Amino acid sequence: MSEGSTTELLRLENLTAGYGDGVALDGVSLAIASGESLAVLGRNGVGKTTLLETIMGNTRLHKGKITLAGRDITRLPPHARVKAGLGWVPQEREVFPSLTVEEHLTVIATPGKWTVERVYEAFPRLGERRRNYGNQLSGGEQQMLAIGRALMTNPRLLLLDEPMEGLAPIVVEDLSARVVALSESEGLTCIVVEQHPIVALALSRNAIVLERGQIVHTARSEDLAGDHETIERLLGVGEGGADEGANDAAARTQAG
Numbered sequence: 133m134s135e136g137s138t139t140e141l142l143r144l145e146n147l148t149a150g151y152g153d154g155v156a157l158d159g160v161s162l163a164i165a166s167g168e169s170l171a172v173l174g175r176n177g178v179g180k181t182t183l184l185e186t187i188m189g190n191t192r193l194h195k196g197k198i199t200l201a202g203r204d205i206t207r208l209p210p211h212a213r214v215k216a217g218l219g220w221v222p223q224e225r226e227v228f229p230s231l232t233v234e235e236h237l238t239v240i241a242t243p244g245k246w247t248v249e250r251v252y253e254a255f256p257r258l259g260e261r262r263r264n265y266g267n268q269l270s271g272g273e274q275q276m277l278a279i280g281r282a283l284m285t286n287p288r289l290l291l292l293d294e295p296m297e298g299l300a301p302i303v304v305e306d307l308s309a310r311v312v313a314l315s316e317s318e319g320l321t322c323i324v325v326e327q328h329p330i331v332a333l334a335l336s337r338n339a340i341v342l343e344r345g346q347i348v349h350t351a352r353s354e355d356l357a358g359d360h361e362t363i364e365r366l367l368g369v370g371e372g373g374a375d376e377g378a379n380d381a382a383a384r385t386q387a388g
């Protein structure tokens with residue numbers, strides 16, 4: 133795909149980034165088309181979060197270029213990247229105990245197709261909880277709120293960092309269906325970082341696997357889901373259902 137093509141939304145060229153002088157992301161290049169959903173997979177500490185943080189402008193960039201919808205955003209500060217069309221759902225969720233659901237959604241709203249009412253349509257549970265405070269929400273509700281809040285900035289591209297972490301299997305199932313609906317029905321372009329391949333591959337069209345800050349495998353998600361040898365080799369997990377993934381995530385969270 134050529135740069136500036138009408139369907140290309142994000143292009144990363146040779147991104148090398150990290151924290152201080154350290155390099156956690158090493159020469160990553162990829163292009164994402166508008167409407168695509170991409171899963172970023174890999175074992176612990178391989179640079180998945182760093183990839184999203186670098187797209188957002190939260191790491192030290194040593195080298196490389198980031199283009200969003202034909203615009204070079206490489207040097208923009210994070211808040212300007214949100215304005216340019218990046219929606220950020222951080223791993224920590226960052227839900228505030230003293231704000232209600234509705235206050236979380238309205239405080240950063242940007243005019244566009246996503247309004248509070250549309251977020252409640254996509255996540256009816258949030259509508260039911262609109263007057264509840266952040267600390268009165270379950271983990272799943274907090275995650276929905278983190279996604280809803282990002283939608284309120286009317287992004288072109290939504291970046292989700294381990295959205296299923298610590299959630300019960302039934303909640304993972306529900307939230308996965310809603311994330312799929314965002315990309316399939318709403319046409320929203322998404323990048324999802326996820327530890328467990330079964331969960332991530334079910335909600336994405338394409339996938340990359342990172343190892344030591346580099347892309348070592350690229351595939352269509354449905355192909356990789358059936359490629360047990362590659363999953364075992366690169367991710368070190370055997371066959372297992374979404375339930376296993378969610379339980380792993382819950383165990384990780386409980387362990388710290």
Ligand SMILES: Nc1ncnc2c1ncn2[C@@H]1O[C@H](COP(=O)(O)OP(=O)(O)OP(=O)(O)O)[C@@H](O)[C@H]1O
Pocket residue numbers: 151154156174175176177178179180181182183327
């Ligand atoms: N704030 C930070 N300061 C210094 N080094 C960091 C920081 N955050 C991450 N790193 C290092 O960067 C490397 C990549 O970490 P990153 O969090 O991107 O991996 P990950 O694949 O998202 O892992 P996980 O699944 O455990 O979240 C690791 O070696 C990690 O120790």
